[in-house]
Amino acid sequence: MHIPIDPSAPEPIYEQIRAHLAEAILRGDLGAGQALPSIRVLARDLRVSVITTTRAYNELVADGLVDAVRGKGVFVRAQQPDGVRLRALERVDAALGEAVRAARTAGIAPEELRARLERVHEEDPHAQEEER
Numbered sequence: 358m359h360i361p362i363d364p365s366a367p368e369p370i371y372e373q374i375r376a377h378l379a380e381a382i383l384r385g386d387l388g389a390g391q392a393l394p395s396i397r398v399l400a401r402d403l404r405v406s407v408i409t410t411t412r413a414y415n416e417l418v419a420d421g422l423v424d425a426v427r428g429k430g431v432f433v434r435a436q437q438p439d440g441v442r443l444r445a446l447e448r449v450d451a452a453l454g455e456a457v458r459a460a461r462t463a464g465i466a467p468e469e470l471r472a473r474l475e476r477v478h479e480e481d482p483h484a485q486e487e488e489r
Contacts, residue, residue, distance in 0.1 A: 358394050362403055370405055374413035375420075382422050382433055389435035393423065396431075420444055 360377045362370055381387045393414070394402070400410040414431050417423045421444060425431050460470045 358399065358402070360399075360403060362405070371409045371412040371416065374399075374403070374405075374410065375416040378413070378417060379420060379422055382417075382436065387433045389433055391433045393431045393433070420448075 360374055362373055364370065366373060368376070378387070378393065387393070393399070396407055396410045396414060400407045403410070414423065414425065417431070418425050421440065422434060422436070423431050424434050456470065456474075459465075460467075
């Protein structure tokens with residue numbers, strides 16, 4: 358399984374792995390019941406620590422996207438569209454809350470924060486791919 362990793366990206370490697378797999382699950386590229394590569398195999402293929410892949414998989418379990426079956430592996434969970442959207446909104450709200458706190462600390466006005474959010478949204482390469 359090819360997962361692009363950028364060691365110089367601001368996101369930790371485990372988060373890059375989690376985000377890539379989550380997107381594949383939510384797009385339907387990985388179907389319900391499908392097994393993910395084992396933690397060790399994925400770590401070897403990506404040339405990262407087993408701890409890194411374990412954390413990514415644990416995050417996917419916490420997100421409700423996969424189930425870990427002891428001794429058997431990690432499998433994609435069937436997704437309820439409303440549940441997926443609700444979990445995504447919770448993650449967005451948490452990230453926005455963190456952004457608001459950072460902006461307040463730095464004295465950034467709400468208007469500038471909104472403008473920055475819009476700019477980031479427009480510059481997101483994933484958003485541009487979806488529009489095509």
